[in-house]
Amino acid sequence: xxxxxxxxxxxxxxxxxxxxxxxxxxxxxxxxxxxxxxxxxxxxxxxxxxxxxxxxxxxxxxxxxxxxxxxxxxxxxxxxxxxxxxxxxxxxxxxxxxxxxxxxxxxxxxxxxxxxxxxxxxxxxxxxxxxxxxxxxxxxxxxxxxxxxxxxxxxxxxxxxxxxxxxxxxxxxxxxxxxxxxxxxxxxxxxxxxxxxxxxxxxxxxxxxxxxxxxxxxxxxxxxxxxxxxxxxxxxxxxxxxxxxxxxxxxxxxxxxxxxxxxxxxxxxxxxxxxxxxxxxxxxxxxxxxxxxxxxxxxxxxxxxxxxxxxxxxxxxxxxxxxxxxxxxxxxxxxxxxxxxxxxxxxxxxxxxxxxxxxxxxxxxxxxxxxxxxxxxxxxxxxxxxxxxxxxxxxxxxxxxxxxxxxxxxxxxxxxxxxxxxxxxxxxxxxxxxxxxxxxxxxxxxxxxxxxxxxxxxxxxxxxxxxxxxxxxxxxxxxxxxxxxxx
Amino acid sequence: xxxxxxxxxxxxxxxxxxxxxxxxxxxxxxxxxxxxxxxxxxxxxxxxxxxxxxxxxxxxxxxxxxxxxxxxxxxxxxxxxxxxxxxxxxxxxxxxxxxxxxxxxxxxxxxxxxxxxxxxxxxxxxxxxxxxxxxxxxxxxxxxxxxxxxxxxxxxxxxxxxxxxxxxxxxxxxxxxxxxxxxxxxxxxxxxxxxxxxxxxxxxxxxxxxxxxxxxxxxxxxxxxxxxxxxxxxxxxxxxxxxxxxxxxxxxxxxxxxxxxxxxxxxxxxxxxxxxxxxxxxxxxxxxxxxxxxxxxxxxxxxxxxxxxxxxxxxxxxxxxxxxxxxxxxxxxxxxxxxxxxxxxxxxxxxxxxx
Numbered sequence: 110x111x112x113x114x115x116x117x118x119x120x121x122x123x124x125x126x127x128x129x130x131x132x133x134x135x136x137x138x139x140x141x142x143x144x145x146x147x148x149x150x151x152x153x154x155x156x157x158x159x160x161x162x163x164x165x166x167x168x169x170x171x172x173x174x175x176x177x178x179x180x181x182x183x184x185x186x187x188x189x190x191x192x193x194x195x196x197x198x199x200x201x202x203x204x205x206x207x208x209x210x211x212x213x214x215x216x217x218x219x220x221x222x223x224x225x226x227x228x229x230x231x232x233x234x235x236x237x238x239x240x241x242x243x244x245x246x247x248x249x250x251x252x253x254x255x256x257x258x259x260x261x262x263x264x265x266x267x268x269x270x271x272x273x274x275x276x277x278x279x280x281x282x283x284x285x286x287x288x289x290x291x292x293x294x295x296x297x298x299x300x301x302x303x304x305x306x307x308x309x310x311x312x313x314x315x316x317x318x319x320x321x322x323x324x325x326x327x328x329x330x331x332x333x334x335x336x337x338x339x340x341x342x343x344x345x346x347x348x349x350x351x352x353x354x355x356x357x358x359x360x361x362x363x364x365x366x367x368x369x370x371x372x373x374x375x376x377x378x379x380x381x382x383x384x385x386x387x388x389x390x391x392x393x394x395x396x397x398x399x400x401x402x403x404x405x406x407x408x409x410x411x412x413x414x415x416x417x418x419x420x421x422x423x424x425x426x427x428x429x430x431x432x433x434x435x436x437x438x439x440x441x442x443x444x445x446x447x448x449x450x451x452x453x454x455x456x457x458x459x460x461x462x463x464x465x466x467x468x469x470x471x472x473x474x475x476x477x478x479x480x481x482x483x484x485x486x487x488x489x490x491x492x493x494x495x496x497x498x499x500x501x502x503x504x505x506x507x508x509x510x511x512x513x514x515x516x517x518x519x520x521x522x523x524x525x526x527x528x529x530x531x532x533x534x535x536x537x538x539x540x541x542x543x544x545x546x547x548x549x550x551x552x553x554x555x556x557x558x559x560x561x562x563x564x565x566x567x568x569x570x571x572x573x574x575x576x577x578x579x580x581x582x583x584x585x586x587x588x589x590x591x592x593x594x595x596x
Numbered sequence: 597x598x599x600x601x602x603x604x605x606x607x608x609x610x611x612x613x614x615x616x617x618x619x620x621x622x623x624x625x626x627x628x629x630x631x632x633x634x635x636x637x638x639x640x641x642x643x644x645x646x647x648x649x650x651x652x653x654x655x656x657x658x659x660x661x662x663x664x665x666x667x668x669x670x671x672x673x674x675x676x677x678x679x680x681x682x683x684x685x686x687x688x689x690x691x692x693x694x695x696x697x698x699x700x701x702x703x704x705x706x707x708x709x710x711x712x713x714x715x716x717x718x719x720x721x722x723x724x725x726x727x728x729x730x731x732x733x734x735x736x737x738x739x740x741x742x743x744x745x746x747x748x749x750x751x752x753x754x755x756x757x758x759x760x761x762x763x764x765x766x767x768x769x770x771x772x773x774x775x776x777x778x779x780x781x782x783x784x785x786x787x788x789x790x791x792x793x794x795x796x797x798x799x800x801x802x803x804x805x806x807x808x809x810x811x812x813x814x815x816x817x818x819x820x821x822x823x824x825x826x827x828x829x830x831x832x833x834x835x836x837x838x839x840x841x842x843x844x845x846x847x848x849x850x851x852x853x854x855x856x857x858x859x860x861x862x863x864x865x866x867x868x869x870x871x872x873x874x875x876x877x878x879x880x881x882x883x884x885x886x887x888x889x890x891x892x893x894x895x896x897x898x899x900x901x902x903x904x905x906x907x908x909x910x911x912x913x914x915x916x917x918x919x920x921x922x923x924x925x926x927x928x929x930x931x932x933x934x935x936x937x938x939x940x941x942x943x944x945x946x947x948x949x950x951x
Contacts, residue, residue, distance in 0.1 A: 213864070215790075215793045215797075215864040216793065216862055216863060217793075217797060239797060259742065260742045260746075267739070270717065273717070273749075274717050287924060289924065292902055294862040294881075294902055295860035295862055295863075295881050296709065296863075296881040297881070297903075297906075298753060299919045299921060300918070300926070300929050300948065300951065301750060301754055301929050301932060301951075302703070302716055302750060302752060302753050303750075303929075305746035305748075305749030305750055306745050306747075306750055308746070309745070309746055310745055314745075326799040327799070329799055349657035352657055352770075353656065355680060355770035355771065355773070357769070394819075394822060395822045395825060395826065397819070397821035397824075397825045398801075401819055401820075454739075454740050456658050457657070458655060458658060483740070486738070487739065487740070488738075488740045521736070521738075522736065523736050523738055523740075524743050525743050526738070527742060528742070529742055530743060534743070538743060542733075543733075545732055546732050547744075549726070549732060549734075549936070550744050550747075552935035553745055554745075556928060556932050557928070569744065
């Protein structure tokens with residue numbers, strides 16, 4: 110039955126797509142079953158690989174006509190299940206739309222198709238002395254369209270902003286197949302500013318097909334200083350002291366002891382394995398500015414209780430200092446069969462309280478946690494170490510993760526700083542937002558997609574979903590109906 | 597403590613809006629009234645929200661301030677300055693009573709906007725009273741937040757048509773250690789546009805630019821060492837600062853007796869108004885024309901260049917304030933308006949008919 114429907118639909122799509130651009134064989138579909146959150150898997154009816162905007166429009170017209178769910182997908186690196194397929198729908202992959210269409214050096218912008226890799230943009234314009242600032246840790250692989258869908262961040266967003274702050278225009282194919290554009294190259298918007306709605310909308314408001322990004326001059330100089338601390342609290346306080354000096358570092362990252370050990374074992378960055386916390390602080394700008402500021406930062410770190418500060422002597426050492434932080438996730442992957450990354454954000458002043466809460470939860474659940482932290486902007490990434498082969502351990506891990514997120518909300522924070530809600534944090538959305546607020550999200554979605562075919566079931570929980578979550582929350586520790594799919 | 601009144605009129609406003617909604621009425625939201633000229637005129641019951649004032653939270657080390665929307669902009673800027681902080685987007689006041697709510701609703705920003713970012717870029721969260729009389733919160737007080745659609749930032753520039761902004765959380769930035777202004781001769785606008793855009797590819801600490809009557813001005817902001825070094829490399833004559841008067845539109849150029857038109861263009865677009873009285877700022881993205889223009893003709897011309905024109909002030913009655921939207925986009929935006937304000941009670945028609 111389902112196979113017949115698959116074959117029929119494949120034939121319809123092949124009326125305007127190449128045979129091989131319509132994937133309908135279960136063995137090939139398997140590659141699209143999940144994104145970076147591999148605990149969730151689903152096989153779609155079809156995967157479609159359009160090569161141009163017209164084909165995206167034709168796909169959307171047919172999906173609209175057939176009321177067919179559409180999950181758009183870039184590189185599939187989402188950590189929240191944003192690109193998890195729908196069993197009764199298609200995956201619209203933008204992987205073949207990977208050309209940089211225009212680089213305008215004078216206006217400092219570039220127009221890229223949605224499937225262009227984040228890093229490919231900076232590589233294409235580096236000869237002009239320019240780059241694209243947002244640098245999510247997956248930037249080698251992740252696509253600019255996916256970055257827009259998730260409002261991706263990175264280690265430099267305290268100073269240079271998120272994806273939203275670095276986008277000038279979008280071309281979008283709407284749920285009915287019609288194109289609409291948001292053009293802010295003139296730094297002005299007539300009517301409502303829909304850019305913040307589209308950026309971070311997790312593929313629910315339209316299919317982003319072209320992105321005009323802002324390019325910045327490559328800073329002349331970048332230097333890194335590392336502060337070594339006996340306590341996480343002192344490290345956190347030192348971040349506040351740096352900012353109180355009027356300095357906005359290009360990046361400021363914290364790692365706790367388990368994360369330091371894992372990273373050091375993996376990349377041998379020279380991290381002090383006995384330290385309770387390290388801060389890695391990068392300053393960029395002109396040579397003169399950086400030299401003056403880095404001295405000040407070193408002083409502040411010492412005043413804040415750093416037992417040692419290390420200034421990267423040259424570019425090679427700067428990259429070495431960063432290598433441990435950038436490899437923190439895979440490093441943790443080496444010491445545990447599986448790990449689960451949490452993405453809560455808190456006001457920085459709540460750091461001590463939240464970290465001690467996380468420690469208590471870690472003990473309560475008997476699961477180890479390593480913490481890496483975008484310290485400048487309050488974005489925590491506790492990594493819960495678990496083994497999916499142990500019966501029930503994934504469920505226990507997810508429950509622990511949910512508790513951590515609720516702790517973040519309790520301290521005035523949010524359940525996701527940069528990874529998105531996807532399927533993963535639907536339950537916690539019920540805690541963070543009231544019913545009228547969630548209704549407003551649904552209403553906005555229906556303005557763009559009245560048939561609700563774009564990425565259904567993601568990002569914004571239904572009333573029923575919240576009722577279920579709240580019921581589970583009441584019976585904390587005991588998940589009712591363990592056989593039911595939780596999304 | 598901080599000299600800012602701490603008064604909430606949230607409950608009164610909720611009651612008032614619920615009863616207006618029930619009776620099919622319409623209201624005009626008024627804060628300080630300093631930007632009431634901006635947008636289409638409204639005939640509706642004025643509701644003064646400026647009494648809703650107070651600092652909810654301000655911890656300088658967090659770089660975030662949360663305010664009731666009736667706070668006076670001048671008071672808040674004084675509070676920030678006391679902590680050597682400021683708003684990055686350099687908002688104009690256009691009057692002593694200007695409020696934070698009006699600043700957000702109008703999205704009007706000053707000379708630093710092209711270099712530091714827009715008001716939208718700095719808004720982190722809002723508390724909103726919608727057309728059903730419900731209080732809704734979106735965003736938050738943290739810099740990174742991707743939970744739910746970013747409704748908080750949708751409020752920026754919505755000119756009060758989606759609801760009453762009750763509270764707003766904004767990111768703030770440190771005050772620069774030093775600033776200086778340099779002047780250069782550029783006889784025509786195209787020379788300025790080429791120069792300022794080429795300069796953009798170099799990592800100089802530029803925080804404002806302007807061209808007027810054959811003279812370019814450039815403001816550098818940053819650390820002592822950085823600014824001094826850049827000034828040495830850039831040459832030019834050090835000059836007195838005009839930026840405050842540009843921000844408040846009190847330079848002689850802004851003749852209150854003449855219509856003022858704002859043209860927004862991708863910054864490197866060639867000059868479209870040779871021979872006209874023109875002031876260019878924001879690296880070329882914002883160009884002001886003082887004097888009579890045929891706005892319909894102008895809109896066609898700048899629209900073709902990816903820009904738009906706004907009949908900012910002093911235009912004849914009946915001239916639409918904003919560049920019209922494509923029909924499908926207007927329909928979408930009307931639906932968005934209805935989703936917040938189904939009965940159409942807030943600032944009806946302030947932006948476009950039905951919006």
